[in-house]
Each structure stands twice: as C-alpha cells, then as structure tokens.
Amino acid sequence: MRVKIRLILLILAGILLVGDMARAENGYELWLRYAPVTDVALKAQYQKSVKNIYFPAGSDRLKVAHDELYRGLSSMIGLSPAQKTISESELVIATIDKIGNLRKYVPDSIPAKIGTDGFLIKTITTSKKNTILLTANSDLGILYGVFNFLKLFQINSSLAALNIAEYPKTMFRVLDHWDNPTRTVERGYAGFSIWNWHKLPGYIDPRYIDYARANASVGINGSVINNVNANTIMLTPAYLAKIKALADVFRLYGIKIYLSVKFSSPVELGGLKTADPLDEDVKAWWKAKVDEIYRYIPDFGGFLVKANSEGQPGPQTYGRTHADGANMLGKALAPHHGIVMWRAFVYDDKVPDDRAKQAYNEFKPFDGKFDANVIIQVKNGAIDFQPREPFHPLFGALPNTSVMLELQLTQEYLGFSTHLVYEAPLFKECLNADTYTAGPNSTVEHILEGRYNPKLITGMAGVANIGTDINWCGHPFAQANWYSFGRLAWNPGLSATKIADDWLRMTFTNDHHFIEPMKREMLQSRENTVNYMTPLGLHHIMGANGHYGPGPWTDNTGRADWTAVYYHKADTNGVGFDRTRTGSNALAQYSPQVQKYFEDLSTCPDEYLLWFHHLSWNYRMRSGKTLWDEMVEHYYRGADSVKHMQLVWNLMEKYIDHDRFTQVKELMAIQHDEAIWWRDACVLYFQTFSRKPIPDNFEKPLHNLAYYRSLRIPNIPGQGIN
Known part of the structure; x- marks a missing residue:
C-alpha cells in the first residue's frame, strides 16, 4: 500500500511540475498573462525594487491602475508591496502635482513633453536609497505608465537606472469594429461580435473589461463599436442606453466610444424627405441627435462615416461634396468636442478610370475645406488592404487637412485567421514610405504625427x-x-522587430531558444504570404465569394472593379496594370520624386513592378530570370516558406504550453495546404497566357486548372449580415 501511495504522490508531483513549467493556456489573457518570473536573481531584484510602494488611488481610474499593478506584481513575483509613505517607498506612483519634494527630480521640460497621456518612469536616488518614480500629468497617464512598468517585468528588463519618458505621437488611436447588431462581423474571422446587445445594458460581460484593459495596455483610446456599413438602429434610444453601459466600462480605461453612422439616417430614422447636408431640417435633425447622444454619453467621441462608396448613401447623392457632408456633422459635434472620421475609401464603378485614382480625385480638390474637427481616414493603399500596396497618394497630398491612417488587423486578404501573418512589417512599409511632399524624409509616419502642420x-x-x-x-x-497596431498608433517610429520581441515574451515565454527563431518567422511571415498569393505587385486576385482563396480568373461580378482581370490584365503579351503616363497615369498623383522612382523600371522595386507596369512574360528581371520564371519561383518560395515555418514551430513544443502549441501546429497545416492551393491555381492560370512551362525543378501542381476553377466553398466566414 505504501508503494502505491508513494507512486501516486510521485505522479501527482510530476503533474504539478509539468503544470508549473508549461501551464495550460487558451490565449484569453493575450499579452497580459503576467506569468511568474522564473529567473531567481531577476525575481529577487524585482522584489527588492518594489517592496514598499506609495500609490494613493483617489479616483476610479487610479483605482483601476492600482489594482492592475498589484495584480501583475502578485502574479509575476509573488509579492504584494506594503503601502508606505513617499520617503519609505522603493516605488512611488502619483501624478506630478502630488509627488511633493520628488518634483525636483522631474526635469522642467517633462510635463509639457509628455502631455496629458504620457508618463515618466525614472530611477532617482534619495538619502542614499534608489527609488523608482512613476509619474504623469493625469490619471490616464498613470494608468498607461503602470501597464508599461509591468511590461518591464514581463519582458525581463532590468529596473536599474530607468529613465523612460513616453507620450503618444498621435491623438486618436482607434479600433474600428465592423460588428453588426445581429452579432455577425463583416470580415471577422474570430467568431461573433463580443457585444451582446440582447443582454445590455443590464449585464456587463467581464469580457468588456478585459477588452478595455488590453486596449489601454497598448494606448488605444477609442473604439468604433459598429460596422461602417451602418445600421440606423444604433442611433435609437434603446441602443443608446446599451452603448452607454459600454461607455461606462471603457471610460475608466481612457477609451471613448464612437459610432459609425449612416448618412441617410435623417430619412430612414427621422422621417425626413432628404438627407441633403445643406438642408436646414437635416442640420437640425443631426444636431438634436448629437445632443441626445451626449446626454447618454457625455464623453462620446464622435462619428465614423462611410459615404458614397460601395452603394452607401452620402452627400454626393444630393449633388454635394464630401466637405459639405463631413462639415455638417462636424458642426453638430463641435460644441461637445466630438470629431468626424470621414473615410476616403470611395469609388464608383461608373467612373471610367483606374479605381486607384478615385479617392485622390475626390478629396484633393477640397484640401483645407474641412472643419478642424474632421479627420479624413485613409487606407494604407489606394485599392483595399491588399497583401501589398504602395502607400496611398493622399498621404502628403492634403497638407491643410487632418488625415489618419486606416489599417486592417483582421486578415481579409491575408488568409483569415488560419494563416500566421504578422502585419507590423506591412504597417511599417506604409509608415516608412517617403512622400517627398515636404522634401526628403516626408514619411507617412511624420505626416501622421502632425510634424508639418501642428494645427491638425x-x-x-x-x-x-x-x-x-x-x-x-x-x-x-x-x-x-x-x-502591434496599438504600439504603432502610440509611436509610429517603433520597429516591427522590437514589437514582435515584446509580444512573444509577454504572450509565450522569455526563453531565447523560442524568442529568436519565432521572431524571425514572424518578421518573414507577411512576405511569405505575399509570395504565395500576390507576388511582384499583383493584387486583388482573390476569390470573389468572400475573398477566400485564389480567383485570378474572376471576370464577372456585375462591375469591372470587383473582378481580378481588371487588376492583373494578363494576356499573351504580358501581365500587370500600367499606371504610368502610358496607362492610367495614377502615378501622377504622387510627388515627382515618387513618380520617377516607380515609373523607371531600373528603380521600381520588384515588389511593386506589376502594380505600376504591364510587362512581357519575357521581361528580364534583376535576377536575370524572365518575368514568368520569377513569378513561378515566388509562388513556390511562398509555399515552401510555410513548410519551413512548420518545421521551426515543431521545435518549439518544449518551450510553451501544449494547448497553444497544438492549435498553432494545426493552423499551420491548414495554411500550408492553402498556400499550395494558391500557388498551383495561380501558376496554372497565368500559364494559360504565358504559354511557358513550369521550370523542371518545381513539383507539378496537384490538379489541373479546371479543378481549381470549379471549387465552391460554402459558408465562408466574415460575410456579416447587418
């Protein structure tokens, strides 16, 4: 009996040990896991550095920050610091106006530098004792500072000689949810909407609080909670009461709620005969509706508007301009300090021109005509969140108009939620692009930071x-x-490498045997996907039904600019969209330096070649290969890279928990199969025009082209019904 008992105890001890080494996880905690620090020496240093704390938590927001700090420290180092006075504490957390004689350690330039949302974390020496000072101008700055202080523990940073002064480089850092009242999510691939409208306002799902925590931890300060293809029900009193309940949760974390609104709401909801923005009754209706919203939500952020695009109503419906429509709403919001985010994603299939040119053509003439509280929301590229696009020509073209960058985190054109694609390199590609509009180094990043017009x-x-x-x-x-979106919205100058390193450490482990190989795979993952989907500047060749899988043959969708053939223009002579002066001349919308760079084949990067040029299949690439051989090689390289990613991931099993390891492994298998699907379908399709063989060193496609063209995938996710 004793032998059996000992054996059972040994088995239980083994189970507990394994549980400590790799606890079962499901990913719910995101990057806020606050995993225990395993380095003994580092843990001891951390415990000593925060043994006593001064943190008066007077406001509700400071209480949130206080609880977050103790939650993190308790989980990571097993310590709940004792509350002490300023002079007795190793860690002092308070706003600048409440740190007493420690104010002399804060440089005079800091309060103005960090502004309302920024913070200072600094090691100071008082009476031969080191003290960490975390201070800010506001309670919100303290909250952001606490999350960043906890991050130092999460990524195993030293707490010695700290001198961190951070502040956001952009004002409005907003998540746009394309969620419908029915709880479907347009282009959503992670289940239904998290907003349970049926149970609101009475039931506050704890998930709402964790959502707000996650956003605040990376500096996101706004949430548009409904689809840009808006439903007017969101403006009714019943739903405003529900939205108020969410706003009450988000407020503690510094997050304002915004609503997408339908431009025709005065007609559909208000019973008016028109939504003409210059009509006095329409102006009065919007003013009354805005006043009503602010009675429910005093700190309401404002409106997001999709107008005169993809069938949505807008001011052009009434012969008015985008400026007329945006300014009408802006004037209704201005007394409450709300803003209008007016999307530049506009195109009309009745305009006989390159779709890539339409946004510029419609907005450039109105530069300087928009009110001060109107900001034009511009996608990173001129088409539609493609795997790769050159930066949008509107960046730099509106020097007297407020502009914000719109990025897509949900992977509508990047394999949905079954493909591993780290998008920070895509985001940085746009942010680092030089527009030359104010001379060299006039990057999109600098424009978004307001360097050239501080009034915006x-x-x-x-x-x-x-x-x-x-x-x-x-x-x-x-x-x-x-x-990465949150980190880059806070500071567009951060590197994709640093963001990946931090995220991996916070989300999985600090073990460098895991960090280094997976960081390399993450940084390469977006390029892998471009290679097996749309190499060399190809774009918009996905399946028409749900944007899932390849569809370069798509040629009948009811309008030309929804087809693939409109964009790749493949024929027996070659492939690619000529946007130079011999074609659509879309390049004329860029500065002369950018025009020259992309128009000259000796300088145009291979990555954008077929975006700007229609070239012969025999065109000689920089590699010495023909365009056809180079294209085929990219497609095969992309699929092979996913196989390599699988091999690397399989070596990571011993460093992380079993559940997440298994989930990623299975998703990578799906991604590999779909990469081969993309590769084979596209190579076979373009081969019908090139009439050239697939080089012998590549395996032949699994099926013929007719097979891939015949595939029909039912119930594709992300096609939300409003």
Missing part, C-alpha cells in the same frame, strides 16, 4: 480582428496584429 488633429485606426473566440482573434499569432 492626428490619428490611426485599425479594423479590429476581435470576436467571441476564447483567444479573441482566432489564431494565437493574430493577437500580435492587435498589439
């Missing part, structure tokens, strides 16, 4: 990839896109 409001928006899946984003690595 600034911001970034990200189309959310969040749903009811327990891990929020469907794919564990898709969480990195939410995280």
Whole structure:
C-alpha cells in the first residue's frame, strides 16, 4: 500500500511540475498573462525594487491602475508591496502635482513633453536609497505608465537606472469594429461580435473589461463599436442606453466610444424627405441627435462615416461634396468636442478610370475645406488592404487637412485567421514610405504625427480582428496584429522587430531558444504570404465569394472593379496594370520624386513592378530570370516558406504550453495546404497566357486548372449580415 501511495504522490508531483513549467493556456489573457518570473536573481531584484510602494488611488481610474499593478506584481513575483509613505517607498506612483519634494527630480521640460497621456518612469536616488518614480500629468497617464512598468517585468528588463519618458505621437488611436447588431462581423474571422446587445445594458460581460484593459495596455483610446456599413438602429434610444453601459466600462480605461453612422439616417430614422447636408431640417435633425447622444454619453467621441462608396448613401447623392457632408456633422459635434472620421475609401464603378485614382480625385480638390474637427481616414493603399500596396497618394497630398491612417488587423486578404501573418512589417512599409511632399524624409509616419502642420488633429485606426473566440482573434499569432497596431498608433517610429520581441515574451515565454527563431518567422511571415498569393505587385486576385482563396480568373461580378482581370490584365503579351503616363497615369498623383522612382523600371522595386507596369512574360528581371520564371519561383518560395515555418514551430513544443502549441501546429497545416492551393491555381492560370512551362525543378501542381476553377466553398466566414 505504501508503494502505491508513494507512486501516486510521485505522479501527482510530476503533474504539478509539468503544470508549473508549461501551464495550460487558451490565449484569453493575450499579452497580459503576467506569468511568474522564473529567473531567481531577476525575481529577487524585482522584489527588492518594489517592496514598499506609495500609490494613493483617489479616483476610479487610479483605482483601476492600482489594482492592475498589484495584480501583475502578485502574479509575476509573488509579492504584494506594503503601502508606505513617499520617503519609505522603493516605488512611488502619483501624478506630478502630488509627488511633493520628488518634483525636483522631474526635469522642467517633462510635463509639457509628455502631455496629458504620457508618463515618466525614472530611477532617482534619495538619502542614499534608489527609488523608482512613476509619474504623469493625469490619471490616464498613470494608468498607461503602470501597464508599461509591468511590461518591464514581463519582458525581463532590468529596473536599474530607468529613465523612460513616453507620450503618444498621435491623438486618436482607434479600433474600428465592423460588428453588426445581429452579432455577425463583416470580415471577422474570430467568431461573433463580443457585444451582446440582447443582454445590455443590464449585464456587463467581464469580457468588456478585459477588452478595455488590453486596449489601454497598448494606448488605444477609442473604439468604433459598429460596422461602417451602418445600421440606423444604433442611433435609437434603446441602443443608446446599451452603448452607454459600454461607455461606462471603457471610460475608466481612457477609451471613448464612437459610432459609425449612416448618412441617410435623417430619412430612414427621422422621417425626413432628404438627407441633403445643406438642408436646414437635416442640420437640425443631426444636431438634436448629437445632443441626445451626449446626454447618454457625455464623453462620446464622435462619428465614423462611410459615404458614397460601395452603394452607401452620402452627400454626393444630393449633388454635394464630401466637405459639405463631413462639415455638417462636424458642426453638430463641435460644441461637445466630438470629431468626424470621414473615410476616403470611395469609388464608383461608373467612373471610367483606374479605381486607384478615385479617392485622390475626390478629396484633393477640397484640401483645407474641412472643419478642424474632421479627420479624413485613409487606407494604407489606394485599392483595399491588399497583401501589398504602395502607400496611398493622399498621404502628403492634403497638407491643410487632418488625415489618419486606416489599417486592417483582421486578415481579409491575408488568409483569415488560419494563416500566421504578422502585419507590423506591412504597417511599417506604409509608415516608412517617403512622400517627398515636404522634401526628403516626408514619411507617412511624420505626416501622421502632425510634424508639418501642428494645427491638425492626428490619428490611426485599425479594423479590429476581435470576436467571441476564447483567444479573441482566432489564431494565437493574430493577437500580435492587435498589439502591434496599438504600439504603432502610440509611436509610429517603433520597429516591427522590437514589437514582435515584446509580444512573444509577454504572450509565450522569455526563453531565447523560442524568442529568436519565432521572431524571425514572424518578421518573414507577411512576405511569405505575399509570395504565395500576390507576388511582384499583383493584387486583388482573390476569390470573389468572400475573398477566400485564389480567383485570378474572376471576370464577372456585375462591375469591372470587383473582378481580378481588371487588376492583373494578363494576356499573351504580358501581365500587370500600367499606371504610368502610358496607362492610367495614377502615378501622377504622387510627388515627382515618387513618380520617377516607380515609373523607371531600373528603380521600381520588384515588389511593386506589376502594380505600376504591364510587362512581357519575357521581361528580364534583376535576377536575370524572365518575368514568368520569377513569378513561378515566388509562388513556390511562398509555399515552401510555410513548410519551413512548420518545421521551426515543431521545435518549439518544449518551450510553451501544449494547448497553444497544438492549435498553432494545426493552423499551420491548414495554411500550408492553402498556400499550395494558391500557388498551383495561380501558376496554372497565368500559364494559360504565358504559354511557358513550369521550370523542371518545381513539383507539378496537384490538379489541373479546371479543378481549381470549379471549387465552391460554402459558408465562408466574415460575410456579416447587418
């Protein structure tokens, strides 16, 4: 009997040990896991550095920050610091006006530098004792500072000689949810909408609080909670009461709620005969509606508007301009300090021109005509969140108009939530692009930071990839896109490498045997996907039904600019969209330096070649290969790279928990199969025009072209019904 008992105890001890080494996880905690620090020496240093704390938590927001600090420290180092006076504490957390004689350690330039949302974390020496001072101008700055202080523990940073002064480089850092009242999510691939409208306002799901925590931890300060293809029900009193309940939760974390509104709401909801923005009754209706919203939500952020695009109503419906429509709403919001985010994603199939030119053509003439509280929301590229696009020509073309960058976190054109695609390199590609509009180094990043016109409001928006899946984003690595958006909206100058390193450490482990190989795979993952989907500047060749899978043959969707053939223009002579002066001349919308760079084949990067040029299949590439051989090689390289990613991931099993390892492994298998599907379908299709063989060193496609063209995939996710 004793032998059996001992054996059982040994087995239990083994189970507990394994549980400590790799605890079962489901991804719900995101990058806020606050995993125990395993380095003994580092843990001891941390415990000593925060043994006693001064943190008066007077306001509700400071109480949130206080609780977050103790939650993190308790979990990571097993310590709940004792509350002491300033002079007795190793850690002092308070706003600048409440730190007493420690104010002399704060440089005079700091309060103005960090502004309302920024913070200072600094090691100071008082009476031969080191003290960490975390201070800010506001309670919100303290909250952001606490999250960043906890991050130092999460990524195993030293707490010695700290001198961190951070502040957001953009004003409005907003998640755009394309969620419908029915709880479907347009282009959502992680389950249903997290907003349970039926149970609101009475029931506050704890998930709402964790959503707000996650956003605040990366500096996101706004949430548009409904689809840009808006439903007027969101403006009714019943729903405003529900929205108020969410706003009450988000407020503690510094997050304002915004609503997408339908331009025709005065007609559909108000019973007016017109929504003409110059009509006095229409102006009065919007003013009354805005006043009503602010009675429910005093700190309401404002409106997001999709107008005169893809069938949505707008001011052009009444012969008015985008400026007329945006300014009408802006004037209704201005007394309450609200803003209008007016989307530049506009195109009309009746305009006989390159779709890439339409947004510029419609907005450039009105530069300087928009009110001060109107900001034009511009996608990173001129088409539609493609795997790769050159930067949008509107960046730099509106020097007297507020502009914000719109990015898509949900992977509508990047394999949904089954493909591992770290999007920060895509975001940085746009941010680092030089527009030359104010001379060299006039990057998109600098424009968004307001360097050239300080009077303008600034911001970034990200189309959310969040749903009811327990891990929020469907794919564990898709969480990195939410995280990286927040980090880049706060500071567009951060590197994709640093963001990936931090996220991996916070989300999985600090073990460098895991960090280094997976960081390399993350940084390469977007390029892998471009290679097996749309190499060399190809774009918009996905399946027409739900944008899932390849569809380069798509040629009949009811309008030309929804087809693939409109964009790749493949024929026996060659492939690619000529946007030079011999074609659509879309390049004329860029500065002369950018025009020259992309128009000259000797300088145009291979990555954008077929975006700007229609070239012969025999065109000689920089590699010495023909265009056809180069294209085939990219497609095969992309699929092979996913196989390599699988091999690397399989070596990571011993460093992380079993559940997430298995989930990623299975999703990578799906991604590999779909990469081969993309590769084979596209190579076979374009071969019908090139009439050239697939080089012998590549395996032949699994099926013929007719097979791929015959595929029909039912119930594709992300096609939300409003």
